[in-house]
Amino acid sequence: MTSLPHLGVSRLILACLCWLNINAVIAAPKSTAKQCSKLSLLLPSKVSYPASPSYLSSIQSYFWQQSEALTPACIVTPTSTLDVSIIVGTLTVLQLFNPSSALFSVRGGGHGTVVGAANNNGGVTIDMSHMNSTTLSPDKSIAFVGAGARWNNVFAALEPLNLTVSGGRVAGIGTGGFLTGGGISFFSPEYGWACDRIAGMEVVIAGGVVLYVTRQLFPDLFSVLQGGSNNFGIVTRFDLKTFEQGLMSGGVTVYDVSTVTAQLDAFMGFMNPATFDKKATVIQAFVWQAAFGPLITIDMEYALPELNPPALQPFSSIQPQYQSSQRIAPLSELVTELASFQPSGSRGLYANTVLKPTFDGLKAIYDIWNCTIDSISGVDGIVFSIIYQRVPTTLAGNKNSLGLPSDAGSLVLVELSISWNSASDDTLVATTAKNVITAIENYTKAAGLYNKFKYLNYADSFQEPLSGYGASNLAKMKAASKKYDPLGVFQKAAPGGFKLM
Structure with missing residues (x-):
């Protein structure tokens, strides 16, 4: 994505909120049910409610009982980064004007055991499972992997070319939580943490702003996403360095x-x-x-x-x-x-x-x-x-x-x-x-x-x-959170998992 050279992140967020047309879209919501109805207006085919087949399919696909037992007011299933941008933009407005109705969770593979990290009661759950593609750069050095992909499918897509990436060791594990949590792979003795094999990430931050981050572009955000979990935004695509691997x-x-x-x-x-x-x-x-x-x-x-x-x-x-x-x-x-x-x-x-x-x-x-x-x-x-x-x-x-x-x-x-x-x-x-x-x-x-x-x-x-990363790294993560999420959307509205604040 081409960045806007003269706008800081806070101004980008404000611009995004204006684009969403606050008065028309939000209309002073009073409950999470209204939050879901507003998302339904924006993404009519991608919001499901309790008892619907798509809602039940998502809920029943959680790995652990404790996540399956939670009942969000609705589940949103984006299929593109634009969808995620619209969702996060809407949630940001809610956080600004009616924080009690802004509760949400982000679900990748749904394998985490911490209750509330990937699902919730009464809020919105963003199910990334439809963003699951795996494609290659022309020179095959980079695999473009959707944040809702499962590692067994990623590996299977690359195996015919005798290529692979550093990923999870158990089939069904999702890419998103695994990589933003650090990631231990079968190839870690040679290549280190799986997150260190990320060449770039497409991430939606507060306000629905889409950034492409690398070691050169937004390096402070890139670094904290490698181990900082769900504290800074929603990664929609990981660009992973490939290497040769046969049987x-x-x-x-x-x-x-x-x-x-x-x-x-x-x-x-x-x-x-x-x-x-x-x-x-x-x-x-x-x-x-x-x-x-x-x-x-x-x-x-x-x-x-x-x-x-x-x-x-x-x-x-x-x-x-x-x-x-x-x-x-x-x-x-x-x-x-x-x-x-x-x-x-x-x-x-x-x-x-x-x-x-x-x-x-x-x-x-x-x-x-x-x-x-x-x-x-x-x-x-x-x-x-x-x-x-x-x-x-x-x-x-x-x-x-x-x-x-x-x-x-x-x-x-x-x-x-x-x-x-x-x-x-x-x-x-x-x-x-x-x-x-x-x-x-x-x-x-x-x-x-x-x-x-x-x-x-x-x-x-x-x-x-997060405290175990050391005081210096924790300070960097808190600084990045304030810079890229000044309203604290991913701290307050997405309280599940391990938070900075």
């Missing part, structure tokens, strides 16, 4: 719980810089579920068509194993496999913490988790996991908002993942999760292993991932 090896191996010590030894060896292999990814999960009891699963991926490479042999040699799906396959197949381990329709919670790894530290964290099982084992449908994986490095030359040091690849991300069936157990699960993370962090702080970083996409509502 690769990958799969999940399931082990007996008696192999805990060998597993931790293997993981510590994997984290040793002397044995680092930029093609190798390991996700080590200790799992308890009522149907099977305790298990250990290791997802091993290797970005070349090579089975059992040296970097992964310390894991593959551990016995006994119950099953293994290691094979040569396309990326789209491998992410679909991981999705099969967590079917939709349950309730979910993620929380995480980061530490400098030692064998004793990882074993202590395992013990904290293991000692908690009895207190939560009676929860219907419970799957209770603690997961270890490497923190990606921010590669030289990239300036995202995450605040990680250049040696972040030596850190371990510890994710607590819980799913269950009934809302009646929500309080017990949430309390258990907070207690486990608190106990882990008390230990890592006392042992000198603690790192304040939290991965936003795996954070729970009791955590503050």
Whole structure:
């Protein structure tokens, strides 16, 4: 988009509001129902209401029960950046003149576990799922990916050309929340955070103003969108750097719980810089579920068509194993496999913490988790996991908002993942999760292993991932919010998720 050289962002917002014709469009709204009716006038075929087939289809496609249970007054399904501009412009006017009627949420893939981040009660939900195209630049160096696309479809579109991008590791994950939350991919050991592979973004900010942002154009906004989540606008398109990628090896191996010590030894060896292999990814999960009891699963991926490479042999040699799906396959197949381990329709919670790894530290964290099982084992449908994986490095030359040091690849991300069936157990699960993370962090702080970083996409509502980026980055995000959203639309009218104010 061509920028207007003599207008600041605040004037652009004012100009956009005038274009929307405030008197005709808004007419002193008194409720969210009127907000929906005004959007219906502007986008008549793209607003749906409760009980309509399109509304129900959108609601029923959420991954987690807690998001599906929310009932917005209407759902708007844009198909273009212009649609999003009209929606945000209208919401900005509402925020200015009648803030109580301006509640909205933005939904990409709908996989987030924080209640209210991608849906709401009584407001407007903007469902980006129809903005899902994947196309290539003429030289094939950039993939233009819609913010409503799902990663398995993105990968499948690029695979015939032996190309890919850094994206999600589970089929069905959406592009928008994943990338604006940082993004860990199977290619992070080589290419860093997925957000660092963004060449440019088309984003709609407050007032409905459309900006194209890069490291050169609006660099302050570009930087904070890399990790700053939904605080600054709605990204409608990501321009992602491609790279060559054919078939690769990958799969999940399931082990007996008696192999805990060998597993931790293997993981510590994997984290040793002397044995680092930029093609190798390991996700080590200790799992308890009522149907099977305790298990250990290791997802091993290797970005070349090579089975059992040296970097992964310390894991593959551990016995006994119950099953293994290691094979040569396309990326789209491998992410679909991981999705099969967590079917939709349950309730979910993620929380995480980061530490400098030692064998004793990882074993202590395992013990904290293991000692908690009895207190939560009676929860219907419970799957209770603690997961270890490497923190990606921010590669030289990239300036995202995450605040990680250049040696972040030596850190371990510890994710607590819980799913269950009934809302009646929500309080017990949430309390258990907070207690486990608190106990882990008390230990890592006392042992000198603690790192304040939290991965936003795996954070729970009791955590503050944006503060974990550091005071300097948090100040930059707050400054960008005031500059590009002076009315605080994305802080006040879109309160879900992790906010700056």
